[in-house]
Amino acid sequence: MPSRFAESRSRISDLTLDEAFQTAKKLFEDLSFGYATDWKSEQQNRRIVGFLPIYVPREILHALDMLPVGLFGAGDKIPVVRGDAYFQSYICHLPRTVIEMALNDSLKDFDAFLFPAICDVIRNLSGIFQLTYKDKLVRFLDFPQNFQSAVGGVFYRHELERLAADLGALNGKSLSTDALNHSIGLYNQNRALLKDLSNFRSSYPHKLSAADHYLILRAGQVMTVEHHNAYVERILELLPSVEAIEADKIRVVVSGSFCEQPPLGLIRTVENAGCYIVDDDFQLGLKWTEGDIPDKTEDPVGALVNAYLNNSTFSSAVYDGDNPKEISLERQVREHRADGVIFCAPSFCDPALLDRPILEKAMERKHIRHIGFQYHENLGQFHVVKEQAGTFADMIKLWD
Amino acid sequence: MSVQKENSMVKQKQMLADHFMALSEAPMTGRKVCYTFVPGNLTELITAFDMLPVYPEINSLQSGMRQRSRDFIREAEDAGYSEDVCSYVKCDIGMMLQGNIGPTDQQLPPPDLLLLSYTGCFVFMKWFENLRHLYPKAEIAMLHIPYQADGKVEPSAIEYIKEQLRTEVIPKFEKVAGRKIDDAVLAQCMNRSAMAEDLLINVFESARHRPSPIDAYFGGVYYIGPIFTSFRGSQACVEYYEELWKEVQERVALKLGPITPDGTFTEKYRLVVEGPPNWTNFRDFWKLFYEHGAVFVGSTYTRVGGVYDYGFRHSAEDPLKSLAEYCMGCYTNRNLPQRIDLIEKFIKDCDADGLVINSIKSCNSFSAGQLAMMRDIEERRGIPVGFIETDLVDPRYYSYSNIKNRLDSFFQMLEQRKELVGKAVLVS
Known part of the structure; x- marks a missing residue:
């Protein structure tokens, strides 16, 4: 008997756009991670690895026959009962719903958890998981903040090799050159497809809503890469035939939402209030590496290391000594012909909120309009956001 | 009631007074100034280059004890820093925006070197990214300390730190100090x-x-x-x-x-x-x-x-x-x-x-x-x-x-x- 989600993997070529969006929505709302559980149950050696934002080298997991699943909290979809007993009121919301899911057995089929080094809360959440899940692999993944290949590169290679060895011990697999090259190729294809999708969205924001675009990307945090590639390819085939009239809205880049995710309602509200979101960092991890990583090499781990050191996108979690992020943000605005920036960060998010004064000043120097607000993943009232975004749009339309 | 002071307290007070005096005189004496953080501080190295350290979080806590932090924090929030973020950062930046008058009422000199020892606190990194904008003339050295996530020190982490010290931190010190490290002084400090x-x-x-x-x-x-x-x-x-x-x-x-x-x-x-x-x-x-x-x-x-x-x-x-x-x-x-x-x-x-x-x-x-x-x-x-x-x-x-x-x-x-x-x- 086919599993609940197997069907969605088999009939991609027949999907309509509505069905494609429904698939993404279903995956987004499924907090029991049925897709991953079904995938795991199909073969004995398969393992599920949950990871926190922003980025992990999913190629390594894929090459070890593991499904990387992004853990982005639960939004407003579950009541936080026990999660609040783990975190004080002044700590962001995402770890509460993650720990809630851990405690209500939503993550019981997961075999390992990865915690990338992006902030102190995610770092310490790894410690809570160490205390909670003594029988599962819990790994904090340190990324080098030194970008010299002989220094940070050597360290990062060791981290990746250690990670691969620890993960491999879960299903008795070891990382092979061929398998990793193959996985790198698949993820290259994935990033290229997502870039095409983002470009389409930026060019025709009236044909693909920001919320639907977001859900398509979110699907990539749980689908197999092979499935997601076929899925996005199909959507790209269908999108040009969408008929819609472009509205008189301004174009904005949204910045600061790379970890705890804004509620879908917030994304819709911004857009309905008159702002086409032409680029954002909601699912930054999926486009972390800019360009292709060599996939026909004798040293694919080295290729991943080099890509991290030299081809990573800009992020609040990365030291930007030689590569100031405000310049990257200005470039992003320019490339997407945006009229302004919305700084939209979760409350209590140190990386995003401590970057904001730097970025705001840089935007002002370049005469780029901006506004900012904060959210929780379970925010349910968007009236204030609507007012702010609407006023911002009106201001730009009237006076620029 | 006056506080009972022991000899060690008196001695520490004098040491601090001397240090802040040396800092206030640095622009005249020409001694170089290094801003850095307490966790993972490299004071022995700073001393080996005859530089003077400044610890922004110590300035913040001193401002807190002297009831000055409220104004400094307000200043930083007016400049765009969220109420949600670290008050040490805001207090330090607010103090700087109000003239960088230190805990002894003397003006602190600007840094010649920002030594970002990123140890045990992610905010340190963001703090220094902000300071870099406030002190654009300062040289910056970044030292990334990996986290002891698995409860032990990986040899690769030690090698990584040593390499950063050798290729990034010490060369920056040498550039700012205008001379090579004094190994004898460093050894003496370590002992x-x-x-x-x-x-x-x-x-x-x-x-x-x-x-x-x-x-x-x-x-x-x-x-x-x-x-x-x-x-x-x-x-x-x-x-x-x-x-x-x-x-x-x-x-x-x-x-x-x-x-x-x-x-x-x-x-x-x-x-x-x-x-x-x-x-x-x-x-x-x-x-x-x-x-x-x-x-x-x-x-x-x-x-x-x-x-x-x-x-x-x-x-x-x-x-x-x-x-x-x-x-x-x-x-x-x-x-x-x-x-x-x-x-x-x-x-x-x-x-x-x-x-x-x-x-x-x-x-x-x-x-x-x-x-x-x-x-x-x-x-x-x-x-x-x-x-x-x-x-x-x-x-x-x-x-x-x-x-x-x-x-x-x-x-x-x-x-x-x-x-x-x-x-x-x-x-x-």
Whole structure:
């Protein structure tokens, strides 16, 4: 008997756009991670690895026959009962719903958890998981903040090799050159497809809503890469035939939402209030590496290391000594012909909120309009956001 | 009532006055200035280049103690910093925006070198990215210290730090100082650091006595002053700890407890504490404990600038390796199970009656996970745990009545437990 989600993997070529969006929505709302559980149950050696934002080298997991699943909290979809007993009121919301899911057995089929080094809360959440899940692999993944290949590169290679060895011990697999090259190729294809999708969205924001675009990307945090590639390819085939009239809205880049995710309602509200979101960092991890990583090499781990050191996108979690992020943000605005920036960060998010004064000043120097607000993943009232975004749009339309 | 001052306190005060004088005169004397952080500080290296260190978080806490942080924080929030983020950062940036007048009312010189030792606190990195914009002329050296996620120091992490020191940090020092590192001075500093560290541990371990001759938290923050900041590696630092250790031994011999702003008191409860203190209401906060007869016999905050409890000492044998090991070992660079182990060690070694967690709104590095730590300690040791919330230097988050209510309940729990334990002893 086919599993609940197997069907969605088999009939991609027949999907309509509505069905494609429904698939993404279903995956987004499924907090029991049925897709991953079904995938795991199909073969004995398969393992599920949950990871926190922003980025992990999913190629390594894929090459070890593991499904990387992004853990982005639960939004407003579950009541936080026990999660609040783990975190004080002044700590962001995402770890509460993650720990809630851990405690209500939503993550019981997961075999390992990865915690990338992006902030102190995610770092310490790894410690809570160490205390909670003594029988599962819990790994904090340190990324080098030194970008010299002989220094940070050597360290990062060791981290990746250690990670691969620890993960491999879960299903008795070891990382092979061929398998990793193959996985790198698949993820290259994935990033290229997502870039095409983002470009389409930026060019025709009236044909693909920001919320639907977001859900398509979110699907990539749980689908197999092979499935997601076929899925996005199909959507790209269908999108040009969408008929819609472009509205008189301004174009904005949204910045600061790379970890705890804004509620879908917030994304819709911004857009309905008159702002086409032409680029954002909601699912930054999926486009972390800019360009292709060599996939026909004798040293694919080295290729991943080099890509991290030299081809990573800009992020609040990365030291930007030689590569100031405000310049990257200005470039992003320019490339997407945006009229302004919305700084939209979760409350209590140190990386995003401590970057904001730097970025705001840089935007002002370049005469780029901006506004900012904060959210929780379970925010349910968007009236204030609507007012702010609407006023911002009106201001730009009237006076620029 | 005037505070009773011991020789070591007087000596420390003079050391600080001399240091801030040297800083204020730096533009005239030409001595170079290095801004850096307490956890993972490389004071021996700074001294080996004859540079003067400035610790922004120390300036912030001093501003908090002097009731100046409210204005500085407001200044920073007006400049765009969110109410949600670290008050140390905002206090420091606010102070800078208002002319960079330091705790001794003298203007602090701008940095020649920003040494970002990213150890145990992610915010440090963001703090320095902000400072870089405020001090565009300063040279910047980045030292990334990996986290002890698996409860042990990976050899690759030590090599990574050594390589950063060799290829990034020391060359930047040399560029700013205009000369090569003085290896002899560095070795001498490392040896002196080890001497001071031995003495500091003697002082901390004296809390095993009954009554404890020290308060390892409210007194402890003064005891760590010289070694965690500008003076580690200096002869003055060694002499300070010799004096302090002598005073502590005298108190042990006389069975005297620690000195508080209101004099001495009779020890009733022996506590361990996790988390930094509140600085804006430091004396009030302290009083909430000693008026109940509570003395802190162990504290984790006094390990943020280095954990010496497991035998680590700076060593001149392989200085870069030693500096790397030091940085890796700082308290907030240890994972939660390690932090719990250290707290449990304090509780066992000092026969503590309870644990207090002071959860700091500003400091996720400390605070995230403390509730899980609390549960684990309760399960391991079966002792009462008091959980209170304050902030470092933002007075808006210090609520005297809330804290007092919680502590009153905590002390009632402690009292009841003492009675129960007493009855159990009598029955047996």
